[in-house]
Amino acid sequence: MTDELRRLAGAAWAFRARVEREASSRFVRLAAAIPAFDPASPVTDLLRRAADDEDRHATLCAELATAYGCQTGGTAVDVPIAPRSFAARDAVLYEIVAACCITETESVATLATLLTGTAEPRVRMVVHEIARDEVVHGRMGWAHLAREAAVRDVAFLAAWVPSMLEGGLDGAIFAAGERDAAPDDLLRHGVLPRSRKREIFVGTLEEVVFPGLEKLGVAAAPARAWLAERLARRSSPGAGCFGN
Amino acid sequence: MLFRKLFRLLVLGGVMVGSATGCGSAAQGQAADDKKPDSRDGGSPDDGGSAKAQDSDAGTAADAGGGVVGW
Numbered sequence: 001m002t003d004e005l006r007r008l009a010g011a012a013w014a015f016r017a018r019v020e021r022e023a024s025s026r027f028v029r030l031a032a033a034i035p036a037f038d039p040a041s042p043v044t045d046l047l048r049r050a051a052d053d054e055d056r057h058a059t060l061c062a063e064l065a066t067a068y069g070c071q072t073g074g075t076a077v078d079v080p081i082a083p084r085s086f087a088a089r090d091a092v093l094y095e096i097v098a099a100c101c102i103t104e105t106e107s108v109a110t111l112a113t114l115l116t117g118t119a120e121p122r123v124r125m126v127v128h129e130i131a132r133d134e135v136v137h138g139r140m141g142w143a144h145l146a147r148e149a150a151v152r153d154v155a156f157l158a159a160w161v162p163s164m165l166e167g168g169l170d171g172a173i174f175a176a177g178e179r180d181a182a183p184d185d186l187l188r189h190g191v192l193p194r195s196r197k198r199e200i201f202v203g204t205l206e207e208v209v210f211p212g213l214e215k216l217g218v219a220a221a222p223a224r225a226w227l228a229e230r231l232a233r234r235s236s237p238g239a240g241c242f243g244n
Numbered sequence: 245m246l247f248r249k250l251f252r253l254l255v256l257g258g259v260m261v262g263s264a265t266g267c268g269s270a271a272q273g274q275a276a277d278d279k280k281p282d283s284r285d286g287g288s289p290d291d292g293g294s295a296k297a298q299d300s301d302a303g304t305a306a307d308a309g310g311g312v313v314g315w
Contacts, residue, residue, distance in 0.1 A: 142258025
């Protein structure tokens with residue numbers, strides 16, 4: 001294993017440890033908010049359990065990062081992401097759609113892809129354990145959106161999905177001219193090459209997230225336009241890397 | 245194939261979970277009545293300002309709303 005590969009793998013797993021810790025804090029906060037307007041919702045308990053899952057995932061990811069020589073640590077920062085002007089119920093819906101319907105759904109696709117490859121045994125074990133839980137985490141987002149759509153108009157979300165996508169974007173996957181060295185080696189250590197990551201990101205949006213939103217009363221046209229613009233920017237001359 | 249499976253597993257599976265318990269209860273319906281779309285003060289990115297994403301460096305939610313970074 002080269003030093004560069006070790007560095008990339010370590011950084012990826014350290015980043016995931018942070019993402020998982022932040023998810024845990026977010027799920028605890030959202031679980032506390034739902035009973036105020038939907039006391040019978042099964043999503044509340046699912047969120048509480050998901051928070052515990054994310055803590056466990058964070059530990060697994062941090063252990064792998066350490067094994068690759070990367071230090072992890074720091075405090076998870078739980079930042080509410082809904083527009084400040086939103087009322088509490090709308091803010092919860094916004095955040096659950098962003099965190100679960102989009103991000104957790106994308107994570108399941110990424111994990112499923114990693115599981116189809118030949119990974120190092122320890123990496124495979126961690127990816128498998130996390131994937132099992134992330135399916136539930138993605139599903140609880142769609143469950144909450146379905147419950148809300150059953151009792152009120154959720155169409156207002158359509159205009160906000162581009163903000164959710166932009167805010168959660170790994171800009172590197174749309175960077176022009178990118179090339180990963182040794183993509184097969186990256187996969188073995190649980191890191192998707194950028195071209196594969198982009199393929200998964202776009203496919204998941206087009207075939208899972210957008211149809212799911214439309215099924216539940218949230219028009220996907222603004223989000224489709226956002227994606228088309230991102231893809232066009234990538235293929236046009238002068239396109240560069242944008243980060244988040 | 246993967247995506248079709250994910251749609252069934254996550255979206256349709258989620259809809260089933262969501263409808264399993266107390267969906268559309270009186271309390272939930274009342275709360276919904278209290279918050280009609282046209283009374284929403286959140287507006288849309290078009291009338292609320294620039295549709296830029298959350299400024300992760302600042303660590304605060306922007307008026308335009310943000311997203312969640314994942315794997």
